[in-house]
């Protein structure tokens with residue numbers, strides 16, 4: 260029986276752990292340092308916003324522990340830990356390093372170690388392998404390190420670990436083949452065997468920087484169309500009926516999450532250290548990071564039309580998490596908007612159905628203005644806006660005509 264340890268049971272590791280557990284030829288143990296999370300999982304309480312994981316957790320017999328000694332005798336070890344950036348937006352490899360250090364005492368010949376965490380090209384070779392070789396085992400000879408970048412899209416009910424193709428590269432051809440065979444033993448997906456660790460690392464970074472620059476493009480367009488008085492949503496809808504060579508993205512009050520606003524900094528940093536200035540990626544980050552302030556400026560101009568200032572006005576924030584229908588606050592633009600409004604002296608009430616917060620009703624009754632910062636499905640149903648006189652729709656989510664018919668000042672992102 261192949262023993263598999265999966266380290267890190269978050270939005271990436273838990274779905275993978277549950278999927279692998281279904282393969283009875285694998286003896287799978289989930290290892291999570293957060294003891295509270297382990298207790299939750301043991302009691303079949305799913306710690307992530309993932310309907311499929313919730314269902315599988317109830318159905319499956321699982322082995323989980325917070326003790327890294329459980330790694331002992333593993334033939335395959337998969338690491339799914341976060342790779343955030345720090346305050347200066349430089350990559351923080353601390354989780355990767357501690358996972359690698361926890362593995363070293365349990366390394367043995369013939370082992371396959373797979374890292375799924377998103378890293379920039381070169382991190383596996385320059386950061387992870389030196390730690391693993393403290394075991395005195397040789398990469399590509401005694402053990403293999405593979406990189407199979409995760410591609411989970413939290414909250415996406417259509418695409419999940421069972422139907423997203425994978426890319427994998429390793430320290431040897433044999434290692435790549437073993438990794439591909441492992442994933443195919445419990446996932447019916449294409450596993451693209453790549454020529455090296457670096458190409459696999461680069462693939463994931465390219466996927467996410469592609470998304471960031473495209474979002475930056477429409478965010479800059481939104482600012483331009485404000486000046487030209489063109490409704491950007493109508494233009495994107497029009498461009499989207501082109502059956503090829505156009506891929507719609509949508510302007511918003513900002514780009515949040517643990518991936519899209521973070522991953523570009525990995526490549527920018529790596530390129531800079533190699534003497535290349537990734538101007539375009541930096542510019543895209545600047546545009547996306549400017550959207551919270553742009554959103555507040557729209558609010559200020561709208562309040563001005565009703566002889567109000569931000570200072571001293573009660574302003575509601577609908578949505579705190581970084582994207583619709585999940586409760587994840589990481590890098591959320593809503594938090595940046597709150598921070599800037601507080602500095603400007605606004606009196607703020609906040610609602611998010613997934614986070615302990617003020618009620619929607621209280622905001623509608625108490626506030627003069629609101630910013631919709633996350634397009635949670637709960638906000639679609641609002642009909643009676645009560646005391647609200649100004650709405651800034653940070654996700655272009657609401658029906659602007661219905662709102663304007665009620666005599667409310669509506670401002671969108673690249674639309675009015």
Ligand code: SAJ
Pocket residue numbers: 377409410411412413466467470474507508509510511512513514515516517518519581582583
């Ligand atoms: N956003 C926009 N405009 C858009 C799309 C997104 O402003 O047109 C904003 C969202 O509101 C959010 C942020 O960008 O704040 C990130 O959105 P996202 O949909 O990319 O959400 P993530 O980061 O949870 O998921 C992404 C994956 N998303 C998709 O491919 C749809 C994918 O890029 C990665 O698989 C995943 O991150 C990851 O883990 O790398």
